[in-house]
Amino acid sequence: MRAAEIHPIPQVGISRVIGLLELLDSRGGSEDGYRLARDLNYPLSDMLNVMKAAEVLGFVATPSGDIVLQPLGKQFLESDINQRKALLRERLKELSLFSYLVRLLRGQENCSLEREVVLSHLAMLLPNEDPESLFSTILDWGRFAELFGFNKDEDRFYLDQQ
Amino acid sequence: MPLLELKEVSKSYQRSASALHVLEGISFTVEEGEFVAIVGPSGCGKSTLLRIIHGLIPPSSGQVLYKGRQVDGINLECALVFQSFALLPWLTVKANVELGLEARGIEPAERERRAAIYIDKVGLDGFEEAYPRELSGGMKQRVGLARALALEPELLLMDEPFSALDQLTAINLREELLDMWQSPDLPVGTIILVTHSIEEAVEMADRVLVMGRNPGRIVGELTVDLARPRRKRTDLFNALTDQIFSMIEERG
Numbered sequence: 001m002r003a004a005e006i007h008p009i010p011q012v013g014i015s016r017v018i019g020l021l022e023l024l025d026s027r028g029g030s031e032d033g034y035r036l037a038r039d040l041n042y043p044l045s046d047m048l049n050v051m052k053a054a055e056v057l058g059f060v061a062t063p064s065g066d067i068v069l070q071p072l073g074k075q076f077l078e079s080d081i082n083q084r085k086a087l088l089r090e091r092l093k094e095l096s097l098f099s100y101l102v103r104l105l106r107g108q109e110n111c112s113l114e115r116e117v118v119l120s121h122l123a124m125l126l127p128n129e130d131p132e133s134l135f136s137t138i139l140d141w142g143r144f145a146e147l148f149g150f151n152k153d154e155d156r157f158y159l160d161q162q
Numbered sequence: 163m164p165l166l167e168l169k170e171v172s173k174s175y176q177r178s179a180s181a182l183h184v185l186e187g188i189s190f191t192v193e194e195g196e197f198v199a200i201v202g203p204s205g206c207g208k209s210t211l212l213r214i215i216h217g218l219i220p221p222s223s224g225q226v227l228y229k230g231r232q233v234d235g236i237n238l239e240c241a242l243v244f245q246s247f248a249l250l251p252w253l254t255v256k257a258n259v260e261l262g263l264e265a266r267g268i269e270p271a272e273r274e275r276r277a278a279i280y281i282d283k284v285g286l287d288g289f290e291e292a293y294p295r296e297l298s299g300g301m302k303q304r305v306g307l308a309r310a311l312a313l314e315p316e317l318l319l320m321d322e323p324f325s326a327l328d329q330l331t332a333i334n335l336r337e338e339l340l341d342m343w344q345s346p347d348l349p350v351g352t353i354i355l356v357t358h359s360i361e362e363a364v365e366m367a368d369r370v371l372v373m374g375r376n377p378g379r380i381v382g383e384l385t386v387d388l389a390r391p392r393r394k395r396t397d398l399f400n401a402l403t404d405q406i407f408s409m410i411e412e413r414g
Contacts, residue, residue: 015300019330022337026393040329050330081285081338140298146288152296160288 006096006125010053011137014088014144017054021073024060029069033062057091089145098147100125101138105148105159112158115150163230164191165317165352166215171224173210174377183377184210188224190371190380192352194316197343199355199367201406203414207378208356212319215354216240228317237317238266241310245322247302249294256281256290259308266313280308283342300331307339314349321356336366340390360406364399365392372406374414382409 023040024031037047051067054060059073076087092098104121105111115135122131122138142148142160149160173185184207192198202208213219215226217237226233241262249258259277268276281287284304294302303323310318323339324332342348357363363370364386372382384405388398 013298013300013328013331015298015334016328016330019328019332019334022333023330026391042329081283082287085285085287136296139292139296140301143288143292144285149288149291150296151291152293153291 006100007056008126008129008134009056009095009097009137009141010049011129011133012050012053013137013140016050017057017059018076018084020050020054020067021059021069021077024067024069025074025077029074031067033065033067036067056095057088085145088141089147092141092145092147097125097138098142101142101148102159105157110156110158111161112156114155115157116155118157165194165196165229166192166354167225167227167230168215169225169227171211171214171221171226172377173207173214173219173222185214185221186377186379188378188380190383192317192354195351197353197355197366197368199357199363199370200373201357201360201363201370201410202373202378203375203410204358206373206375206414208373209321211373211378212242212321212354212356216242216319218242239316240319241313241315241317243303243306243310243318243320243323245325247294247299247306247326249302249305251294253293254290255286255292255294255297255305258294258305259312262309262313276312276314277308280311283311283348284308285338298331299327300335303327303335307335311342311348311350316350316352318350318353319356320353322358323355324362325358336362337391340366344390360403360410361394363406364388364402365394370406372409372414374410381413382406384409 023036033047033051034044037044051062055062059070059076061068061070076084079087093102105113119131119135122134126134139148139150146160148157150157168188168190171185171188174181174183188211200208214221217233217235228237228239256277259281260273263273263276281290284307286304286308289301324335327335343353355366367386370384370386371380373379374381384402386402392399
């Protein structure tokens, strides 16, 4: 669990990533990233971020500014909503940041932690990221995948037992 | 008999000196199972029209018939999805979805059962105890959609539901809505979608009603005879959007 091994994730909601996959698919599975941004009137830096998120998840490859739908991305699109969640869950477990959090939570009583504690872990692991917004993104992906849950009233970040 | 029929519906508001005509002489029908889009520039009164169909506000003149009977007060066979999501920030996702059911006097056990079904359908499993503030725009609108669907309406009314969303998020939600509408286990058969986006109207609907403004009225109508899923940027698709654009330009 050395900090150097943990990679950050692009701070992008999962709905945008899915939207990108659908857009890409409707254009034959491959497109120039700059052109997508221009056609959608989408800020290029935001588009690059969504592309990076989709790449981190293994749904697309981005050779030299292009963006190419990968078999896993295609499989995701062809799945129904609950299969999509299961597929994303398996992918997230393979990401260093999420697997760190999974192991961290498994080591706790009730497999849960207070938000503040999670934020301090994030701040130590990834000092260049804003821990609060990183936590939001982790929650967005983690909840969608039914991997993590968070109860604000009980201040409890936990492993979703599904 | 059509599911919905509007006959010469007009709406005006009396100002001190003159009357403000918001809608004038609106007549059309919607058949059961149809997906109809109402497209028009901002200020053409399309949102007002949607609320008149729902029975939230009465027309100044004309008639709204639902299954041949005049709508008088809120039509409980309809549910509305808002552009602004209209979620209560102090309630969880689950409580927000149950809200409409509570208002209709449905028992707690049935409320829970239905909320669970539609939370699952819109992809919100895992978000039940989240508060709106913790959600992205896309997830917020899924809540808005689940809340409307939980009422199991025959007619779903959508007021610019994708306009407040990021473009990529909107692509995602449009696709999911079409998937749900086409699946046989969804109780909603008929949808009226209000939008200012011509592309969105042509992508989604079987039929597009085009509105102009000052006063708001129907200036054209067009059937979209394209197989789904529809590809944008094809010649046929572009021809339809061009046609709508010129209707608004010339008569709007």
